[in-house]
Amino acid sequence: METPIKREATCEQELAAIRDSLEILGGKWKLRIMRYLNNHIDEKNTFKKIQREVEGISAKMLSKELRELEINLLVTRTVMETRPVTVNYAMTEYGLSVFPVTETLVDWGLNHREKIK
Amino acid sequence: METPIKREATCEQELAAIRDSLEILGGKWKLRIMRYLNNHIDEKNTFKKIQREVEGISAKMLSKELRELEINLLVTRTVMETRPVTVNYAMTEYGLSVFPVTETLVDWGLNHREKIK
DNA sequence: GTTATCGGTTAACTAATGGTTACCGGTTAC
DNA sequence: GTAACCGGTAACCATTAGTTAACCGATAAC
Known part of the structure; x- marks a missing residue:
């Protein structure tokens, strides 16, 4: 991760x-996928595994979102020669x-849930 | 602003x-509106002023977004008895x-613009 | 009287997002 | 043989998001 640079x-x-x-x-979906990958950074994250854990996402959307994240150099896609x-x-x-x-966003969401409770 | 609470x-x-x-x-639009209001916290922020400064937003969207922010207690709306x-x-x-x-998001966007340049 | 500003609303529309279902070839487990 | 898992794609549809343009009453400036 980079050193945060203060800007004006x-x-x-x-x-x-x-x-x-x-x-x-x-x-x-994109930020949820990114968060999931961040939390599982040392694991193999297959398509199905991501789909199971990012609750509610369809194959179509996951496929599309991953492609867009890949285009923007935030994610890599690697075909593994497993069987x-x-x-x-x-x-x-x-x-x-x-x-x-x-x-x-996680902090805000958790705090908000507390607040409206 | 509240003290950030670390959560697990x-x-x-x-x-x-x-x-x-x-x-x-x-x-x-919502986060852009929120940022604008945050940057002009001691000023009067009328509908038209916000619309001028949040570039590209239509009256319809601004009206809708402000209403939703108000419902979620993030923004207040006050009718002023000016003429x-x-x-x-x-x-x-x-x-x-x-x-x-x-x-x-501001930091990331500024950094990203640098990066793709 | 005409025009402009304020804070919107309404209607009609298009574009983007997202869901559902079915299906593909290849592989493995039963 | 049959069913299930892998990583998707294709077609279709519904909903949402967002745009554009016209319009409202009230007030003020010219």
């Missing part, structure tokens, strides 16, 4: 940065940079 | 927390808790 930005630049982030990480053939998905070094984002 | 959660609970967060903060009548939107105390989320 105008409000306009900040809003544009949020837009950029959401273009790549937005939607219902039957399995496919391993893993976070890239760059993918690790998403961790703080998922972390704040 | 299983991966499953973490993914559920992300789902919860995205249900309330997800979509194209013409203006409406002021402001972050609640609870709304401030969203700051870390927007902060990590």
